[in-house]
Amino acid sequence: KNCVSGGPAPDENSSMSRVMCVSAAAGVLSSSVEQKIYVELNETVPCVRLLNATHQIGCQSSISGDTGVLHVLETESDLDWILSSGPHPPYMVIMETAFFNRSVMMRMKNSSRVAGVAVIVSKTGLADNFSPHTTCPNQNTGVYSASYGSDLANCNVTMWNPLGNGLSYEDFAFPVFALKDENQTQVIRKCYQDHNLRVNGSAPQYPLCAMQLFSHMHAATDTVTCMRRTDLQNRFSINPEVLCDPLSDFNVWTSTRPLNNSAKGHAANESVVIAATRLDGRSFFWEQAPSAEGTVSGIVTLLATIQALSPVTQEAPPPRNIFFSFFQGEAFDYIGSSKMVYDMERNDFVIDLNNVHSMLEIGQVGLRRGRSLWMHSDPRKLSLFSHPSVSQPLPPSSFQRFLRVRGIPGLVLADHNTSFNNRYYESLYDDAENLNVTYPPDLSPDEQLVYETDAAKSLAEVATLVARSLYIQAGGEKKNLNNITADPKIWFLHQHVSDCVRLLWFLGSGPPQFYIGLGPRIHGPVHSVTRFVQYILANLTGTVTNLTESQCQNPSEVNTENKDLFSYFWVSGPASVNNTGEPFCRSASVRLSKAVSPAFELLEYGSPNYSIIPQSRWKSIRARIFPMLTLGVGVAVLLLSLLVTYFISSKAELLFSSARETPATTY
Amino acid sequence: MNLERIPNEEKLGLSRRYYLGGFAFLPFLWLVNVLWFFREAFLKPTYTEQPQIKSYVKKSALGLIVWVAVLTTWITIFQHFRAQWGEVGDYLSFTIPLGTA
Secondary structure: OOOOOOOOOOHHHHHHHHHHHHHHHHHHHHHHHHHHHOEEEOOEEEOOOEEOOOOEEEEOOOOOOEEEEEEEEOOHHHHHHHHHHOOOOOEEEEEOHHHOOHHHHHHHHHOOOEEEEEEEOOOOOOOOOOEOOOOOOOOOOOOOEOOEOOOOHHHOOOOOOOOEOOHHHOEEOOOEEEEOOHHHHHHHHHHHHHHOOOEOOEOOOOOEEEEEEEEEEOOOOOHHHHHHHHHHHHHHOOOOOOOEEEOEEEEEEEEOOOOOOOOOOOOOOOOEEEEEEEOOOOOOOOOOOOOHHHHHHHHHHHHHHHHHHHHHHHHOOOOOEEEEEEEOOOOOOOHHHHHHHHHHHOOOOOOOHHHEEEEEEEOOOOOOOOOOOEEEOOOOOOOOOOOOOOOOOOOOOOHHHHHHHOOOOEEEEEOOOOOOOOOOOOOOOOOHHHHOOOOOOOOOHHHHHHOOOHHHHHHHHHHHHHHHHHHHHOOOOHHHHHHOOOOHHHOOOOOOOOHHHHOOOOOOOOOOOOOOOOOOEOOEOOOHHHHHHHHHHHHHHOEEEOOOHHHHHOHHHOOOOOOOOOEEEEEEOOEEOOEEOOEEEEEEOEEEEEEEOHHHHHOOOOOOOOOOOEEEOEEEEEEEEEEEOOHHHHHHHHHHHHHHHHHHHHOHHHHOOOOOOOOOOOO | OOHHHOOHHHHHHHHHHHHHHOOOOOHHHHHHHHHHHHHHHHHOOOOOOHHHHHHHHHHHHHHHHHHHHHHHHHHHHHHHHOOOOOHHHHHHOOOOOOOOO
C-alpha cells in the first residue's frame, strides 16, 4: 500500500523498489490467504502415545495430519450416519460428552470411516461415572503376584476401580483431541451448522466444513523397540531422532529432624516412620490430570499433617524421625516409589530400609462417607492392628513397593472400604466438583481462599488423625497430642494462587495439572506441581534466615549454615499493607529426589519388575478447520489457469510491448 | 555422445567396457548398455563388429533381468516382513519410519 509514494526516483532505484514492492505485497497476500482458509484451533489437548513392555497405547495420526468432514455426534442417528450411511467419509467426529464412553469409542476404532475424534469437555451430559483407567490399577507392579499372595493378586478379591473402562490403555489409530474452550467449540459448531447440516434427511452439499488434526507420534510397538531405535539413531545417524522419553520428574521429601543429604546408605541411630502420599495423576489426554480426589486430597492432607506436627516436633521431639514423602509417577506403575526403594536398596539414599520402622500412607481420602475412614493393611503381614477381620489385599499404593522388598509394618488410609468411592478415577472430570467443594456465591477469590469448605474440614480431620498417629508411632508422648490439630485453611491447592504462592511463577490460570511428564519444562527443570509442593513445604517447615542472595545460593561459604542438612530457597516475601514483599532466604530440610523408573537406569526395557512406560515424542501437534471443496473445483481451477497462462504467453508481445529501453548503466 | 559419429571399433570397445563394468555390482551399466546399443545391435544393417556388439547386449540384458529379479524379490520380502523381524529388521534398516511398526 505504501509502495506508490514519494516522487520520481532514478531508474535503477525505482525498478528495484518496484521488485521489492511486489514481493512484499505477495508476502502479505500469501499469509492472509492461509488465514482466510484455515482457522487454527489453539485450545486443544491431544491424546499421545505411551508404550509398555508389549503394547502401544494412546493415539496416533498420519504424518501429515488426518482430515475429515466435520460431524457433530449428538444422537444415535448421528452415530449411524458416521459409521455407515454418510456419503462423505472419512468423518471427523465432534463428540458430545455423553458419547465419550467405551462402546462408542470401540466402534469408532473398528470403523474405517472415522478420521479422528474431538471430544467436547464439559459437564453437560456427563455420565454418572467415567474412569478411563483400568479396573485393577498397577496390577502387575504391586506386591501381590504369583509368588506372594497369588489369591489376592489381579483384584481377585476386590475390584478397586470397577467403573474403569480401560480407554486410556487402548490403541487408537486416529487422533483424539479434547476441546476445552467453549468459545472455540462454538466456532466449530457454527462451521458445522453453516455447511454440514443435513437438510430433511438428504446429504449436505459441498463446500463442507472439514477439520484436520496433527498428532503424529514417533514411537511404535513397545518400549524395547523404541529404546533400541533411539539407540540406533543416536549411534549411527547424523541427525538423530529421539523416539521416546522415559517419564521422569522428582519426588519431594522432608523430615522432622534434618537428615544429612551427603551421607548415603544406612543412617546411624535413625529410626524413621515414613508418611507418604502420591503427587501425580493422569487422564486420557496429555498433561491433563486435575486429580482432585485421586491425588490432591492426599497431598493436602499430608501438607496439613506436616503443618500440624511442626510446632510439636520442635518443642517435644519424638524419639523417632518422621519422614514425609510425596511420590511422583505412581499412576504409571509406581515410578517414584520404586525408584526410592531401589535407591534405598543400593545405599544411594539418605536412609536405607533398615532405618524404616513403619509406614503410613494416605490414599484417596476426599470422599468420606460421613466420618468414616478406612485403614488397609496387608493380610499377610503382622499389621499394626492384630485383628484383621477381612482378608482383603492392599489397595494400589506406594506402600506395596516397600512391601515387595521388606516386610515393613504399615497402613494405607482411604475413604473407601472395598472399591474406590471415586467415580472419575484418573479422568478429566476428577476435579473440585467431584470433591463437592462449593463456596457461598458472593465470595471474592481471596475470600474463597480462606473459607473453610466442608471438604476442607473433612480433610483437616483426617490430617489431625494422621498427625497424632504419626506422633505416637514415632514414640512421642500422649500428653502432647491435644496440641496437634490441622488447620482447614490449608485448602488452597485447588484455587488460583494467593499472593505468596503467586510469586512461584509457574502456575498459570486454572487448576494445576498433576501429570508426571518428562522433566524439563518450559518454566524450569522441574514440574510445576513438584516445585509447588516443595516451596509450600519450605514455607511450612523452614526457618527464615538473614542471608543475602549470593549467600543463599552458596550457603557452604557461611559457617553457620549447613548445606548437607538444609536446602536454601531465595523467595519473595508476601506483599501486604505493612510488608513490601522483600525477598529473603529460607532454609528448610526439603529435598527433591529423582523419580525415574530404575528400569531405564538398568537398561532393562522389558523388565516386569519396574515401570517401563515411556512417552512418545512428536514434532507438531495442532488442529485446524477449513472449508473443503471437491476435486472437481480444484481441477477446474487448474485448467483455467493453464488456459490463461497459454493465452498470455501467446499474446506476450502485445501485452508487454511498452517496455523502456534498457539503460546502458550497470547496477 | 552420438553413436553415429564414432567408428565401429570404438562402438565395440564402449559396449565391451559397459558389459565388463556391470560385473562390479553395477547393473545400471548393463541397463545403459542394452538401451544405448539396442539399435546398433539389432536394427542397423550388418557390419563387421555388429555380432560382437549383439552378444554383449544380449548378455547384458540377461544379467539385468537376473538383477531385477533378485532385487525385486528381496525388496518385497523386506518391506513385507521388516516389522515382524523386530530387532533384525531394525539393524538391517538404514532409515526406520517414525511412528509405525
